[in-house]
Amino acid sequence: EVHLVESGGDLVQPGGSLRLSCAASGLTFSSYEMNWVRQAPGKGLEWVSYISSSGSVIYYADSVKGRFTISRDNAKNSLYLQMNSLRAEDTAVYYCARVARGGYYEIGLWGQGTLVTVSS
Amino acid sequence: DIQMTQSPSSVSASVGDRVTITCRASQGISSWLAWYQQKPGKAPKLLISDASNLQSGVPSRFSGSGSGTEFTLTISSLQPEDFATYYCQQANSFPLTFGGGTKVEIK
Numbered sequence: 001e002v003h004l005v006e007s008g009g010d011l012v013q014p015g016g017s018l019r020l021s022c023a024a025s026g027l028t029f030s031s032y033e034m035n036w037v038r039q040a041p042g043k044g045l046e047w048v049s050y051i052s053s054s055g056s057v058i059y060y061a062d063s064v065k066g067r068f069t070i071s072r073d074n075a076k077n078s079l080y081l082q083m084n085s086l087r088a089e090d091t092a093v094y095y096c097a098r099v100a101r102g103g104y105y106e107i108g109l110w111g112q113g114t115l116v117t118v119s120s
Numbered sequence: 121d122i123q124m125t126q127s128p129s130s131v132s133a134s135v136g137d138r139v140t141i142t143c144r145a146s147q148g149i150s151s152w153l154a155w156y157q158q159k160p161g162k163a164p165k166l167l168i169s170d171a172s173n174l175q176s177g178v179p180s181r182f183s184g185s186g187s188g189t190e191f192t193l194t195i196s197s198l199q200p201e202d203f204a205t206y207y208c209q210q211a212n213s214f215p216l217t218f219g220g221g222t223k224v225e226i227k
Contacts, residue, residue: 035216045156045164045207047216059214062121095163100175105211106154108175110163 002026009114022079022096030074033099038092086118126219132227139195141222143208152212
């Protein structure tokens with residue numbers, strides 16, 4: 001069975017850093033583009049970042065550009081999100097999300113999410 | 121950036137009702153539109169891609185239509201398990217953007 005499992009969410013102070021991880025199983029991880037999508041408490045979905053299957057193409061939402069870094073290790077079937085200079089507005093559940101089809105941008109597989117809380 | 125506007129933001133309906141949700145894009149996105157269903161405390165689930173392509177395992181009472189800037193998601197006969205929040209997403213270009221969501225509630 002195909003799974004994405006996020007980890008690393010925590011309570012962190014404003015200005016702090018956190019690294020999220022996503023472990024993939026049951027799929028050929030290296031074949032798929034990946035994303036991070038977040039959802040603030042009681043709010044809608046917000047796309048955060050995208051990385052191509054090889055890692056050579058990366059995009060960020062303006063709200064996180066310069067602060068967050070997406071990366072992947074295909075040998076470890078893992079996706080990462082390094083989050084620096086965290087703000088209260090970054091508080092959200094962060095989902096690791098795989099595209100449904102190679103080369104297309106709808107999301108076909110989601111993890112269960114990991115909660116990041118930024119508060120003093 | 122492409123803005124996605126969903127309406128209504130919430131709808132109250134009864135089992136067996138027909139429900140239609142609209143999603144408008146701020147510029148043309150061809151058919152690069154996806155619909156998701158999200159239940160409380162759960163991750164979203166992809167229902168429809170390419171505006172009208174029903175995903176495997178999704179009941180046929182769900183359908184999608186539209187192209188360009190206006191799209192609809194229709195549930196032909198609402199079932200108890202369909203009470204959830206629905207989101208559209210443009211898959212045309214980065215940054216990817218979602219609509220604000222439509223909560224389908226029990227009347």
